[in-house]
Amino acid sequence: MEKRNVIISVKDLVKNYDDFKAVQGLNFEVYENEIFGLLGPNGAGKTTTLEIIETLRQKTSGEVIVDGFSIDKDPNAIKRIIGVQLQAAGYYPNLNLIELLELFSGLYGVSVNPMEMLAKVNLQDKAKAKYKALSGGQKQRFSIATTLINSPKIIFLDEPTTGLDPQARRNLWDLITDIRSQGTTVVITTHYMDEAEQLCDRVAFVERGQIIALDTPDQLIDNLIASGFERKKEVKKANLEDVFINLTGQEWRED
Amino acid sequence: MKTPYSHTKATLALAKASFRSIMRSPSAVVFTLAFPLIFILVFGFLGGGGTKLDIALAPGSDMENPVIVALEKTGLVRITKDDNLDNINKDLEKGNYDALISVEKNPNGVPAYFTNVKYTSASLDKGNILKSILNEISFNLNTQNLKPTVTEIRATTVSGRLYRTIDFILPGQLGFSLLSTGVFGTAFVFFSLRQNLVIKRFFATPVKRSSIVIGEGIARIGFALLGALFIILIGHFFFKFTLIHGATTVLNMLVLATMGVIVFMGFGFVVSGIAKSESTIPPISNIITLPQFLLSGTFFSIDAFPSWLQPISRALPLTYLNDAMRKVAFEGAGLWDVKHQMLIMLLWGIGIYAVAVKTFKWE
Ligand SMILES: Nc1ncnc2c1ncn2[C@@H]1O[C@H](COP(=O)(O)OP(=O)(O)OP(=O)(O)O)[C@@H](O)[C@H]1O
Ligand SMILES: [Mg+2]
Numbered sequence: 001m002e003k004r005n006v007i008i009s010v011k012d013l014v015k016n017y018d019d020f021k022a023v024q025g026l027n028f029e030v031y032e033n034e035i036f037g038l039l040g041p042n043g044a045g046k047t048t049t050l051e052i053i054e055t056l057r058q059k060t061s062g063e064v065i066v067d068g069f070s071i072d073k074d075p076n077a078i079k080r081i082i083g084v085q086l087q088a089a090g091y092y093p094n095l096n097l098i099e100l101l102e103l104f105s106g107l108y109g110v111s112v113n114p115m116e117m118l119a120k121v122n123l124q125d126k127a128k129a130k131y132k133a134l135s136g137g138q139k140q141r142f143s144i145a146t147t148l149i150n151s152p153k154i155i156f157l158d159e160p161t162t163g164l165d166p167q168a169r170r171n172l173w174d175l176i177t178d179i180r181s182q183g184t185t186v187v188i189t190t191h192y193m194d195e196a197e198q199l200c201d202r203v204a205f206v207e208r209g210q211i212i213a214l215d216t217p218d219q220l221i222d223n224l225i226a227s228g229f230e231r232k233k234e235v236k237k238a239n240l241e242d243v244f245i246n247l248t249g250q251e252w253r254e255d
Numbered sequence: 256m257k258t259p260y261s262h263t264k265a266t267l268a269l270a271k272a273s274f275r276s277i278m279r280s281p282s283a284v285v286f287t288l289a290f291p292l293i294f295i296l297v298f299g300f301l302g303g304g305g306t307k308l309d310i311a312l313a314p315g316s317d318m319e320n321p322v323i324v325a326l327e328k329t330g331l332v333r334i335t336k337d338d339n340l341d342n343i344n345k346d347l348e349k350g351n352y353d354a355l356i357s358v359e360k361n362p363n364g365v366p367a368y369f370t371n372v373k374y375t376s377a378s379l380d381k382g383n384i385l386k387s388i389l390n391e392i393s394f395n396l397n398t399q400n401l402k403p404t405v406t407e408i409r410a411t412t413v414s415g416r417l418y419r420t421i422d423f424i425l426p427g428q429l430g431f432s433l434l435s436t437g438v439f440g441t442a443f444v445f446f447s448l449r450q451n452l453v454i455k456r457f458f459a460t461p462v463k464r465s466s467i468v469i470g471e472g473i474a475r476i477g478f479a480l481l482g483a484l485f486i487i488l489i490g491h492f493f494f495k496f497t498l499i500h501g502a503t504t505v506l507n508m509l510v511l512a513t514m515g516v517i518v519f520m521g522f523g524f525v526v527s528g529i530a531k532s533e534s535t536i537p538p539i540s541n542i543i544t545l546p547q548f549l550l551s552g553t554f555f556s557i558d559a560f561p562s563w564l565q566p567i568s569r570a571l572p573l574t575y576l577n578d579a580m581r582k583v584a585f586e587g588a589g590l591w592d593v594k595h596q597m598l599i600m601l602l603w604g605i606g607i608y609a610v611a612v613k614t615f616k617w618e
Contacts, residue, residue: 056458076461080260084459090451094276106268107460109260146456 004031007154007185008053013062015048015209022048024209025062030154035176035186037200039193045209046189047087050156053187054084067153080108083147085140087158087189091131097142098127101149108150121145121175136163144175154185161195166244173199197221265462269470270477277440277478286435287482291428295490298424308332308381308388311343313357313371320358322370325392332385347373353381366397383556387586421494426580427553429486429508430573433515434547436479438540441523444471445615446530454617464617472520479516480509499587507583507590511597515576518600521607528614547573572603 008030015023023045030036038046051057053064055075064071066078091100101114118124121141126134134142140160147155157176161169169192176199180186190196196203197217204214213220277283310332312323318336326332335352346352355373372389374382448454457467487505490496498504522543530536550557550564551573560568568574579596582588590597 054459056455076260079459079461082459084456086452086456086459088452089456090448090453091456092272092276092453093447093451094279095272099272099275103268103272104460106271107265107457107462109258109264109461150460 004034006030007032007067008187009063009065010049010053011063013049013052013064014060015045015052015057016060022209023052023059026206026209026211028204028211028214030185030187031202033180033183033185034201035180035188035199037196037203038187038189038206039191039196039203040206044206046206047158049206050158050187050189051086054082054156055079056084056086080150081153083150083152083155085143085147085155085157085160089143091142091146093132094130096128096130097123100131100142101145104146104149110150112149117145117149120148122171137165137168140164141172141175144172148179152184154187155179157186157188159189159191161190161192165248166241167248169195170245260461262463262466265460266466266470266473269462269467270473273444273471273474274477276444277474282443283436283440283478286439287432287479288485290435291432291482291486292489294428294431295421295425295486295494298420308353308385309351310334310385311338311346311352311355312336313343313355314338314340316357317360317368320360320368321396322358322368322389322392323356325396326356326388329388329392331388347375354385383558421490421496422585423556423581424554425486425490425494425496426508426584427551427577429483429512429580430515430551430577431548431553432482432486433479433512433576434519434544434573436475436482437516437519438522438526438544439536440475440478441471441520442526442530442536442540443533444475445524445527446533446536449527449616449618450533458617472517475520476513476516480512483509483512497585499585504584504587508580510590511576511579511583511593514597514600514604515572518572518604518607521604521611524611524615525607528611528616547571550574552577572600575599 006029010026010028013023013026014021026045026049038049040046048057052059053066053071055071055078059071067081069077071078092103095103097118098114101112101117105112105114115124115127118127121144123138123141123145126138126142131139131142140163144155144157144160147157160176161172164172173195176186176188188200200217202214202216203220205212215223308331310326312318312334314337316323323334327334334356338346343352343355347355352375354375357371359369359371361367361369370389370393372385374385454467484505487496487498487508491498523540526536526539526543530539546567547553550560550568551571552568553573557565557568557574575596579588579593579600582593582596583590
């Protein structure tokens with residue numbers, strides 16, 4: 001693999017919640033312009049790790065550098081160049097999507113056209129709707145729109161496709177690939193392995209706060225096969241998801 | 256780096272968002288505008304005509320004295336001169352008379368007259384009005400004759416003005432409006448922003464904490480002042496609420512309102528910090544607002560309260576806001592004249608923000 005620029009480097013990252021060790025000495029690097037996946041079971045420490053990198057949580061120890069800025073010394077410089085989608089977040093009450101995007105452009109200190117931002121995630125029709133009145137998938141898409149406001153170098157997406165229908169998921173993959181093709185680095189967590197396989201250039205498997213594997217999806221699969229693993233049953237040429245996609249079409253669902 | 260980041264812009268963006276949100280929140284509008292206006296309407300119509308003071312002149316009083324003449328000239332009093340003392344005392348107790356006055360010639364010459372006034376606890380509001388009228392009169396008489404005073408304090412300028420129920424009720428309602436928007440509004444907003452992880456999302460942007468607080472504050476103050484202005488104007492144009500120096504008076508009232516709402520927001524910050532859940536906010540807020548609503552002279556003059564209650568009343572910040580508002584609106588006092596009231600509000604502000612800094616939670 002060719003030598004690539006490191007944009008995020010995490011060294012010996014430790015996070016304790018009281019005496020519970022949520023993250024126990026993580027080491028990894030994210031390269032510029034790749035889609036990097038953090039995978040692992042519930043409670044593995046993915047969100048904790050992301051939010052430390054996003055400067056939203058205090059680490060216990062370790063070192064994190066984002067695009068040359070240390071999270072200890074320059075959290076504000078980091079905030080300006082990242083876009084963050086939280087696993088759980090809310091938006092200012094009583095405002096419609098346009099007004100929310102205006103608010104965020106003020107908070108990021110940039111000027112954007114809210115309609116263009118909504119167009120990126122295909123929510124123009126909901127411009128005047130309140131966030132609360134959106135469906136789950138539309139909420140996710142709106143959250144992603146808010147991460148793009150400051151034209152960030154890196155975006156963090158914490159389970160962006162959880163709760164989406166199969167084609168909404170695929171459309172979101174297209175959107176993410178698209179964002180990446182414009183030079184943005186993407187760090188994503190997901191519980192869908194097909195998604196990780198399709199989307200991510202490299203993935204790290206995290207369990208109980210430790211990285212147990214880190215490589216390209218291809219390499220990880222090859223390693224497994226080389227170790228003599230075989231699928232129990234040959235799969236059919238299509239699965240139920242293919243049926244779903246085939247029956248319901250490929251477009252964004254508007255409602 | 257691109258353009259330098261502007262904290263002012265971020266603050267204003269937040270203020271704008273928050274203001275929009277408040278304007279669309281039914282509870283904010285109901286508490287800040289509807290409730291006070293309903294009370295003003297009710298009292299405005301009830302006490303529409305304005306007040307006259309019923310005063311009994313004690314039998315055997317000197318009739319040919321300048322005090323009584325001046326009193327009658329004000330047009331604010333109805334003096335009954337031929338009632339007997341028994342009746343007078345009974346009617347005083349019932350509040351049918353607002354006061355009993357007797358004027359005696361001073362045999363020693365200086366001062367020329369003694370004016371004795373007996374007020375009644377049944378009608379303390381009007382008693383207070385009489386007090387200031389008398390002060391004014393004695394001041395005028397004394398300066399004319401360059402003689403020592405009959406009554407000791409210099410009155411503020413009440414002369415010839417009709418003191419209507421609205422002049423008492425409106426400042427009280429205004430204070431209540433500021434109190435509820437300050438306490439409830441602030442507590443709910445910060446609690447729900449925290450609880451719904453709105454603030455967490457904000458923290459992922461370069462915005463400073465102070466910008467969030469100031470932005471919210473600007474919106475809240477703006478909304479409160481708009482409400483105050485609305486209440487004052489409705490009161491003035493529909494119910495003849497007295498604004499002595501017109502726009503200047505309104506401006507002074509708005510300055511006081513700003514000060515009041517900032518202090519009350521401090522309570523709101525504290526409540527948002529100590530509330531464990533959304534449903535505990537109203538009871539905790541009520542513990543703060545209700546006593547002030549009842550004891551700070553919103554509906555009745557605090558002089559009407561039993562004497563053991565009065566020290567409590569006099570400890571509450573709303574009491575001073577109401578008091579200052581009334582002085583400014585009706586008596587035409589300037590801000591400097593109500594510095595004492597403002598100072599006490601300031602002390603409350605310092606105290607409550609000191610507590611808020613300790614109890615406020617961001618996440
Ligand atoms: N604020 C907190 N206080 C105490 N413990 C916490 C806190 N946040 C997370 N934890 C614990 O830390 C561990 C890691 O949590 P984290 O949210 O990082 O997991 P995750 O990998 O994102 O899981 P999921 O896939 O369910 O989102 C969990 O055991 C969780 O209970
Ligand atoms: Mg998570």
